[in-house]
Amino acid sequence: MYSCLEHIEEAMDRYLDEYGKLPILVEVELSHSCDYCKQEAVYKIIEGMMIEDEEDF
Numbered sequence: 309m310y311s312c313l314e315h316i317e318e319a320m321d322r323y324l325d326e327y328g329k330l331p332i333l334v335e336v337e338l339s340h341s342c343d344y345c346k347q348e349a350v351y352k353i354i355e356g357m358m359i360e361d362e363e364d365f
């Protein structure tokens with residue numbers, strides 16, 4: 309799942325809803341388009357583990 313800055317919260321909410329898992333954001337290296345608006349994506353959302361601290365966001 310890819311997202312631009314504008315849609316990142318929406319994308320993370322959806323990820324949590326659909327998978328019930330904490331999403332992790334990774335910066336996109338290759339050019340990719342946002343799943344919501346087709347602008348250039350900034351983050352890729354991948355599956356994370358259930359961790360308690362999220363200081364690295």
Ligand SMILES: [Zn+2]
Pocket residue numbers: 311312313314315342343344345346347
């Ligand atoms: Zn977007």
